Amino acid sequence: MKHANKNIVIIGGGPCGMEAAYRLKNEGMNVILVEKGPSLGGHLACWDRLFPESIKADDLLDILKNNISDVNCFLNTEIIKMNLRNDAYDIELSNGITVLARAVLFATGFDIFPAEKKEEYGYGIYNKVITNKDLEQYFKTGKDERIPANPKNIGFIHCVGSRDEKIGNRQCSKVCCATAVKQACEIKERFPDANVYSFYMDLRMFGRHYEDLYYKAQHECGVRFIRGRVSEISENKEGKLIVKAEDTLMGKPIKITMDLVVLMAGMKNSEAGIKTAGQLAVLRDDDGFFNSEDSFYNLEKSAYRGIFFAGTCLGPKTIPETINEARSAVLSIKEYVESFAND
Amino acid sequence: MIDFGYTLNPSSRINLDNFDRNKFEKLSKSEPDVLLCIGCGSCTASCTAGKYTDTSLRKAILSILDCNEKAAVDFAASCLLCGKCTLVCPRSINTRNLLLSITKIYGKKQ
Ligand SMILES: Cc1cc2nc3c(=O)[nH]c(=O)nc-3n(C[C@H](O)[C@H](O)[C@H](O)COP(=O)(O)OP(=O)(O)OC[C@H]3O[C@@H](n4cnc5c(N)ncnc54)[C@H](O)[C@@H]3O)c2cc1C
Numbered sequence: 226m227k228h229a230n231k232n233i234v235i236i237g238g239g240p241c242g243m244e245a246a247y248r249l250k251n252e253g254m255n256v257i258l259v260e261k262g263p264s265l266g267g268h269l270a271c272w273d274r275l276f277p278e279s280i281k282a283d284d285l286l287d288i289l290k291n292n293i294s295d296v297n298c299f300l301n302t303e304i305i306k307m308n309l310r311n312d313a314y315d316i317e318l319s320n321g322i323t324v325l326a327r328a329v330l331f332a333t334g335f336d337i338f339p340a341e342k343k344e345e346y347g348y349g350i351y352n353k354v355i356t357n358k359d360l361e362q363y364f365k366t367g368k369d370e371r372i373p374a375n376p377k378n379i380g381f382i383h384c385v386g387s388r389d390e391k392i393g394n395r396q397c398s399k400v401c402c403a404t405a406v407k408q409a410c411e412i413k414e415r416f417p418d419a420n421v422y423s424f425y426m427d428l429r430m431f432g433r434h435y436e437d438l439y440y441k442a443q444h445e446c447g448v449r450f451i452r453g454r455v456s457e458i459s460e461n462k463e464g465k466l467i468v469k470a471e472d473t474l475m476g477k478p479i480k481i482t483m484d485l486v487v488l489m490a491g492m493k494n495s496e497a498g499i500k501t502a503g504q505l506a507v508l509r510d511d512d513g514f515f516n517s518e519d520s521f522y523n524l525e526k527s528a529y530r531g532i533f534f535a536g537t538c539l540g541p542k543t544i545p546e547t548i549n550e551a552r553s554a555v556l557s558i559k560e561y562v563e564s565f566a567n568d
Numbered sequence: 569m570i571d572f573g574y575t576l577n578p579s580s581r582i583n584l585d586n587f588d589r590n591k592f593e594k595l596s597k598s599e600p601d602v603l604l605c606i607g608c609g610s611c612t613a614s615c616t617a618g619k620y621t622d623t624s625l626r627k628a629i630l631s632i633l634d635c636n637e638k639a640a641v642d643f644a645a646s647c648l649l650c651g652k653c654t655l656v657c658p659r660s661i662n663t664r665n666l667l668l669s670i671t672k673i674y675g676k677k678q
């Protein structure tokens with residue numbers, strides 16, 4: 226009998242790829258995890274605390290990492306070539322290794338929308354405009370030159386690079402409302418004297434306990450929520466920011482001087498993931514994320530045999546959703562691999 | 569100067585830099601739930617006086633936040649204190665206490 230091929234290549238070592246690697250290993254598969262960056266964790270490694278309960282991102286990262294201490298992980302590695310050969314994928318890695326994989330899981334994740342593209346908000350031009358990612362970094366390290374010692378007014382701007390056809394992203398990034406509300410509470414804890422504002426269009430607090438977070442932001446932290454999209458930000462002589470929007474609930478234009486503005490940059494499909502998938506001509510939807518076989522029952526399957534997806538390369542989602550999707554992909558991969566055993 | 573019949577309108581833009589935080593803290597001390605309003609409009613929709621006058625608790629709250637204290641008092645002025653809005657408010661705000669506090673803190677005679 227021919228030795229059964231149980232090689233599975235996972236592309237991307239974020240929460241999705243790590244969880245899938247662990248579960249596939251437990252199912253007796255031979256897992257090869259390929260991560261282009263120097264370390265595991267994906268975006269989880271960039272976050273300080275996670276909504277809604279504010280658990281430490283590093284605690285979750287440690288769990289995911291410990292689970293796969295005995296899995297073959299190639300860091301700083303990319304896929305050079307990928308070809309279908311006799312129901313398996315012949316894969317050449319940038320570290321010189323080649324693998325004949327029965328199945329490939331894309332766990333390539335997302336990229337944060339480059340906020341400088343939304344020029345009217347002045348990211349990269351004005352010193353006091355930062356992004357959600359920058360603020361997480363500040364929470365982690367306590368260091369960011371741009372954040373003043375005693376900010377009086379701090380503004381959070383929702384939907385930056387999302388729900389905006391002008392910059393080519395019509396979709397909602399889903400996690401940034403909860404992130405904004407979480408960060409608004411956290412910054413208020415750091416700077417209790419500051420006035421904290423949130424400029425939103427719709428507040429999408431969809432998940433369990435998210436509404437409680439919103440309640441806390443209002444009641445305990447006194448965050449002022451203003452319904453209206455910020456139209457532009459400019460800088461005055463003192464280097465403070467002038468923010469303009471409409472309070473659409475009152476139908477009046479407003480103007481306010483801010484000491485710090487945080488942009489809720491959204492999610493788009495990962496460029497690196499798209500490039501790798503391009504070798505197989507994997508299809509993508511209007512929103513740039515990969516296309517599943519169908520979006521109800523076979524979410525984790527692609528149109529190609531042996532190619533699977535999970536996590537944020539299929540669209541914006543939270544970490545628990547990502548982890549669940551990783552597990553569901555593992556189930557499908559296992560079924561797929563076992564279908565060859567009966568040949 | 570010859571009057572050509574033109575006038576300059578004062579800007580209707582709200583300058584949030586003028587927000588009176590101390591006064592608002594007085595209000596939120598008297599009725600902490602004012603912070604919880606989600607602007608849903610249920611109060612205004614069910615308001616007994618609102619059918620005939622410009623009574624609106626929602627707009628009164630927002631006017632305070634938008635630095636328009638006079639408008640806030642006006643939106644509360646014709647309130648009959650009937651309490652219907654308390655019954656419908658999804659955030660369980662003690663609306664009558666809030667309306668009275670708005671008049672007390674932001675009305676002319678403090
Ligand atoms: C500002 C912000 C805050 C957030 N906060 C929370 C929160 O508090 N709670 C929560 O539940 N969710 C949060 N999220 C969402 C969370 O970050 C994602 O759900 C999660 O990171 C998705 O994991 P992933 O593995 O799909 O993708 P990623 O985390 O993006 O990981 C993908 C990995 O794949 C690698 N990769 C990509 N392409 C290739 C390639 N071609 N070859 C090799 N490697 C590749 C990348 O380097 C990366 O390491 C937040 C998102 C944002 C934008």
Ligand code: SF4
Binds near residue numbers: 387396429
């Ligand atoms: S989650 Fe909120 S901030 Fe993010 S794109 Fe959707 S509506 Fe905008």
Ligand code: SF4
Binds near residue numbers: 611649651
């Ligand atoms: S208490 Fe006042 S605001 Fe509320 S419903 Fe009655 S009249 Fe209207």
Ligand code: SF4
Binds near residue numbers: 612
């Ligand atoms: S019913 Fe309550 S929450 Fe809704 S607008 Fe009125 S005061 Fe605000």
